[in-house]
Amino acid sequence: LSCFVFVCVCVSQLFDRVREDNPDFHQKIIPISSELTQPGLAISPEDVQTLTSCINIVFHCAATIRFDEPLKHALQLNVMATQQLLSLAQQMQQLQAFIHISTAYANCNRRHIDEVIYPLPVEPKKLIDSLEWMDDSMVRDITPHLIGDRPNTYTYTKALAECVVQQESGRLNMAIIRPSIVGASWQEPFPGWIDNFNGPSGVFIAAGKGILRTMRASNDAVADLIPVDVVINLTLAAGWYTAVHRPKSALVYNCTTGGINPFHWGEIEHHVMSTFKRNPLEQAFRRPNANITSSYLIYQYWILVSHKFPALLYDLFLRLSGQKPQMMRIFNRLHKAIGLLEYFSSQDWEWNSDNINMLMNQLSAEDRRTFNFDVRQLNWPEYIENYCIGTKKYVLNEDMSDIPAARQHLRKLRNIRYTFNTVLLVFIWRVFIARSQMARNIWYFVVSLCYKFLSYFRASSTLTQ
Numbered sequence: 001l002s003c004f005v006f007v008c009v010c011v012s013q014l015f016d017r018v019r020e021d022n023p024d025f026h027q028k029i030i031p032i033s034s035e036l037t038q039p040g041l042a043i044s045p046e047d048v049q050t051l052t053s054c055i056n057i058v059f060h061c062a063a064t065i066r067f068d069e070p071l072k073h074a075l076q077l078n079v080m081a082t083q084q085l086l087s088l089a090q091q092m093q094q095l096q097a098f099i100h101i102s103t104a105y106a107n108c109n110r111r112h113i114d115e116v117i118y119p120l121p122v123e124p125k126k127l128i129d130s131l132e133w134m135d136d137s138m139v140r141d142i143t144p145h146l147i148g149d150r151p152n153t154y155t156y157t158k159a160l161a162e163c164v165v166q167q168e169s170g171r172l173n174m175a176i177i178r179p180s181i182v183g184a185s186w187q188e189p190f191p192g193w194i195d196n197f198n199g200p201s202g203v204f205i206a207a208g209k210g211i212l213r214t215m216r217a218s219n220d221a222v223a224d225l226i227p228v229d230v231v232i233n234l235t236l237a238a239g240w241y242t243a244v245h246r247p248k249s250a251l252v253y254n255c256t257t258g259g260i261n262p263f264h265w266g267e268i269e270h271h272v273m274s275t276f277k278r279n280p281l282e283q284a285f286r287r288p289n290a291n292i293t294s295s296y297l298i299y300q301y302w303i304l305v306s307h308k309f310p311a312l313l314y315d316l317f318l319r320l321s322g323q324k325p326q327m328m329r330i331f332n333r334l335h336k337a338i339g340l341l342e343y344f345s346s347q348d349w350e351w352n353s354d355n356i357n358m359l360m361n362q363l364s365a366e367d368r369r370t371f372n373f374d375v376r377q378l379n380w381p382e383y384i385e386n387y388c389i390g391t392k393k394y395v396l397n398e399d400m401s402d403i404p405a406a407r408q409h410l411r412k413l414r415n416i417r418y419t420f421n422t423v424l425l426v427f428i429w430r431v432f433i434a435r436s437q438m439a440r441n442i443w444y445f446v447v448s449l450c451y452k453f454l455s456y457f458r459a460s461s462t463l464t465q
């Protein structure tokens with residue numbers, strides 16, 4: 001993993017700005033090889049020595065964010081690794097603060113979420129011990145009972161990790177950050193930076209490519225996206241506060257936008273569609289046009305008409321032209337992915353924010369600017385537009401100069417759709433309706449009218465020539 005991080009530092013555009021400002025910045029970084037699933041995190045004795053003698057602040061943000069990770073693996077990565085890092089932190093002589101990154105949805109089984117750590121019915125250590133001897137299929141069978149009213153193993157194990165952190169809070173100086181749905185950057189290093197398909201990014205891309213045409217979500221539910229640079233700035237500021245002011249218990253910071261600057265799924269849909277119509281992605285499957293609905297029946301209808309039917313046709317076309325059909329497979333994967341998000345896009349939550357406000361007041365005016373995390377200034381339409389363009393530029397690596405060609409492609413798709421609709425209409429008419437005498441009369445009337453119109457048009461155009 002550390003190797004990978006290092007390669008990223010060297011090539012990613014993310015670091016262009018810091019590379020320009022400070023060309024030798026990488027000399028300040030000491031990569032350390034580690035493996036979260038191994039005992040002692042598989043850190044070499046020399047590295048342990050370095051860490052325990054010179055670390056001041058630990059920011060713990062390693063976790064699996066796959067919602068459907070098998071429980072045992074999720075426990076290993078999110079809970080046991082946290083435990084191991086905490087015991088390493090106990091040995092760090094210079095440690096001032098331990099900042100644990102959690103998620104705002106760790107307690108999503110509640111509607112109103114305060115900035116406190118909620119107790120769980122099970123002791124994390126006991127759970128880990130008891131799962132130890134079970135095989136994977138057994139764990140799979142009891143997983144639904146364990147996670148209870150939480151939607152997935154991710155939120156469950158993140159809640160367990162918070163409990164583990166709390167158990168150590170007597171001995172270490174700690175804070176917990178709870179970001180909601182983390183999205184592309186707002187300002188730093190530049191607007192719209194994003195490099196993965198996780199969460200909303202994948203949905204935006206699928207919608208921009210014209211693959212995703214419908215999704216189950218509530219138009220008026222708050223879409224609690226939070227820009228990644230806000231999370232980072234808040235985390236750094238919380239590190240400072242925890243180290244300097246040493247609060248008596250571990251403080252929890254909710255890092256969300258819903259309460260203060262709400263934006264809804266319906267609005268997101270509108271802005272994503274309008275951005276991708278103005279700045280289309282290359283080689284779209286269909287024109288970007290998505291409808292979100294909270295009704296199960298309407299959703300199933302659109303799935304059939306806008307997803308499965310076109311996929312079937314396209315696969316037929318691929319098969320006829322001697323290629324391998326693949327569209328249905330893509331759609332099945334897409335449905336699985338959006339199914340996992342449904343829980344979060346169909347309801348909203350309220351988070352309490354006293355600690356954030358407190359932190360903001362504690363910062364000096366200059367620090368408040370440097371470590372800005374005030375989401376009241378966030379202009380949503382502009383943010384969503386930069387986000388979508390960011391997915392085009394940095395995730396899909398598409399060139400902005402190819403936009404005219406992409407627009408041309410969309411026009412072609414529109415013409416194909418018009419032609420297809422016309423052919424379908426004629427077909428339905430001929431096969432189902434034109435059987436009765438009256439329908440046939442109407443049909444001939446329309447056809448002859450068209451014919452007359454065409455010949456009139458041809459005559460007049462020959463005249464003008």
Ligand SMILES: *[C@@H]1O[C@H](CO)[C@@H](O)[C@H](O)[C@H]1NC(C)=O
Binds near residue numbers: 289290302
């Ligand atoms: C979405 O809804 C609009 C208006 O309600 C409709 O015109 C459009 O065809 C719908 N598109 C899809 C893909 O569902």
Ligand SMILES: *[C@@H]1O[C@H](CO)[C@@H](O)[C@H](O)[C@H]1NC(C)=O
Binds near residue numbers: 186188230369370373
């Ligand atoms: C976060 O802090 C950096 C560094 O001062 C700043 O450039 C950036 O604008 C801040 N992010 C936001 C969202 O304000």
Ligand SMILES: CC(=O)N[C@H]1CO[C@H](CO)[C@@H](O)[C@@H]1O
Binds near residue numbers: 261350351
């Ligand atoms: C940083 C941040 O957005 N904090 C939010 C936490 O939740 C409350 C209540 O929903 C909001 O008012 C805060 O803005």
